[in-house]
Amino acid sequence: MNAVDDCVVxxxxxxxxxxxxxxxxxxxxxVDTGQxxxxxxxxxxxxxxxxxxxLGLLRPTAGTVALLGGPPSRHTRRMLGYxxxxxxLYTDLTVAENRRFHASAFHTGDTPGDLAxxxxxxxxxxxDLSLGQQRRLAFALAIAHEPRLLVLxxxxxxxxxxxxxxxxxxxxxxxxxxxxxxxxTHYLSEAEQCEQLVMMAAGRVVARGxxxxxxxxxxxxxxxxxxxxxxxxxxxxxxxxxxxxAGGVAVPxxxxxxxxxxxxxxxxxxxxxxxxxTLEERFVELARPTSTPV
Amino acid sequence: MITADQLTLGYGGVAVVRGLNLRVAAGQVVALVGGxxxxxxxxxxxxxxxxxPLEGSLDLPDRARIGVMPxxxxxxxxxxxxxxxxxxxxxxxxxxxxxEEVLTRMGLTQAADRLAGRLSGGMRQKLGLAMALSxxxxxxxxxxxxxxxxxxxxxxxWRLLSEQVSAGTTxxxxxxxxxxxARAALVVVLDDGAVIQQGTPAAIxxxxxxxxxxxxxxxxxxxxxxxxSWHSWQPDRGADTRTIVDGHKVTVIPADLEDAVIVAALxxxxxxT
Numbered sequence: 001m002n003a004v005d006d007c008v009v010x011x012x013x014x015x016x017x018x019x020x021x022x023x024x025x026x027x028x029x030x031v032d033t034g035q036x037x038x039x040x041x042x043x044x045x046x047x048x049x050x051x052x053x054x055l056g057l058l059r060p061t062a063g064t065v066a067l068l069g070g071p072p073s074r075h076t077r078r079m080l081g082y083x084x085x086x087x088x089l090y091t092d093l094t095v096a097e098n099r100r101f102h103a104s105a106f107h108t109g110d111t112p113g114d115l116a117x118x119x120x121x122x123x124x125x126x127x128d129l130s131l132g133q134q135r136r137l138a139f140a141l142a143i144a145h146e147p148r149l150l151v152l153x154x155x156x157x158x159x160x161x162x163x164x165x166x167x168x169x170x171x172x173x174x175x176x177x178x179x180x181x182x183x184x185t186h187y188l189s190e191a192e193q194c195e196q197l198v199m200m201a202a203g204r205v206v207a208r209g210x211x212x213x214x215x216x217x218x219x220x221x222x223x224x225x226x227x228x229x230x231x232x233x234x235x236x237x238x239x240x241x242x243x244x245x246a247g248g249v250a251v252p253x254x255x256x257x258x259x260x261x262x263x264x265x266x267x268x269x270x271x272x273x274x275x276x277x278t279l280e281e282r283f284v285e286l287a288r289p290t291s292t293p294v
Numbered sequence: 295m296i297t298a299d300q301l302t303l304g305y306g307g308v309a310v311v312r313g314l315n316l317r318v319a320a321g322q323v324v325a326l327v328g329g330x331x332x333x334x335x336x337x338x339x340x341x342x343x344x345x346x347p348l349e350g351s352l353d354l355p356d357r358a359r360i361g362v363m364p365x366x367x368x369x370x371x372x373x374x375x376x377x378x379x380x381x382x383x384x385x386x387x388x389x390x391x392x393x394e395e396v397l398t399r400m401g402l403t404q405a406a407d408r409l410a411g412r413l414s415g416g417m418r419q420k421l422g423l424a425m426a427l428s429x430x431x432x433x434x435x436x437x438x439x440x441x442x443x444x445x446x447x448x449x450x451x452w453r454l455l456s457e458q459v460s461a462g463t464t465x466x467x468x469x470x471x472x473x474x475x476a477r478a479a480l481v482v483v484l485d486d487g488a489v490i491q492q493g494t495p496a497a498i499x500x501x502x503x504x505x506x507x508x509x510x511x512x513x514x515x516x517x518x519x520x521x522x523s524w525h526s527w528q529p530d531r532g533a534d535t536r537t538i539v540d541g542h543k544v545t546v547i548p549a550d551l552e553d554a555v556i557v558a559a560l561x562x563x564x565x566x567t
Contacts, residue, residue: 041444042445131330132329158441159329160330160332160470161327161328161470162559164470188445189472228321228459229459229460232459232460236460242456243449244455244459244477247494247496280445287446
């Protein structure tokens, strides 16, 4: 398999402008066969616009897309699985009707299998399922025709811990079978499940790589205390932005010495130390308007 | 602040949550954790005084000192941001004072005249929080305040909650996110209406037994061989090892709150024993 075949989608220099507003600004992004790529960004960062260009649903103002080796077309559409944030189900049809519609649209001939507990609800209207069940149905439909590229827009929003673990299992199974996966999430703990991460802010890529590479050596000052309220007040009085953390208070973007100086006379402080930033803390720093594109 | 003894909660006489015991002190943060239909919202409703317990006793602060932000319908989509704040003030019998200070603190000044239905997820949740706080409650109840909220807004919401805690407000929040629950002093893990774990995040991790899943185990047998733990697994660093794969047998050692909650739920559902 040569390099071109290996890449299920490749966007180069993708830009989309709406009047004077640039939603996506010169972004490169590619997904390889069997690879899971995480696309991260705040609301309005340009993730959905970028996805729509990669899928051929929106024409770029500048840049090119190669989807399965060529420009996006009706032919490539059959080899895509896409679960938008709105799930794209027909909520006034039953589960079985949604499955039949999907099977005929994609010429798969039979209804998709293994829907776990949704299987028992064939005759129910999709609108009557819980959000978690609707999400599982949308996912099952998106992979039913064995797509070469699977695009999931916030697939785990509102899903519980066990449900999330199960969904990620299915995502990995698809990738193991050779599907390239592009997934967006707001939940950065699960971004670590991706082999490659692309972080966007204000339409531009501000970081890319593995979670470890993106975090780099960024650190956060950790204050261990039995009285979070008192420590927060002392730090706030000194103009520092701090937040509740496990067993204490976290202070990002500030030197440890300054935190020690501020808390020198605060009685309830048990310990002050530094720890590596989490991906979420690093992201919040990168998403500030002053960040420079990479 | 809150005392609940052997609480059974439900609707129409049908129990949804069973055997809930809770002792919450002023200024504490409590996280209710669980998946779909675990009972989180039912508990929030009971703590808000909006659902009478079927059994057991429940001591709460005066209702006028409780602020609630429901998961759905916290803001009126067809009112502007300022109109929503005015509504919340009026509902609590407060005057028509200026909302400028609140708007500044919540970072909503630019959006003051926008319809709430047109706000991003993060801004809408901040507005809901501002409304729940309008009467300066001592007990703040939040049902999934950060679901669908991007990381930047989430950090902002946690900063606002931190301010409340530093002023002595008690916060009870329902969440599906374990990194958030790990910030709480007390975590209540729910599965299908039962409290399956309760304690500090560290105590829950300590007390959840590891599981051994063998070859024929259901779908979840692969849940931990992926992602971070798998990629970072090194045979010579036993202390960091969360997952050990040996042929068809997968041993899982809960190492953080997310693992512990998943394992506890698997035990409770009888998937593993």
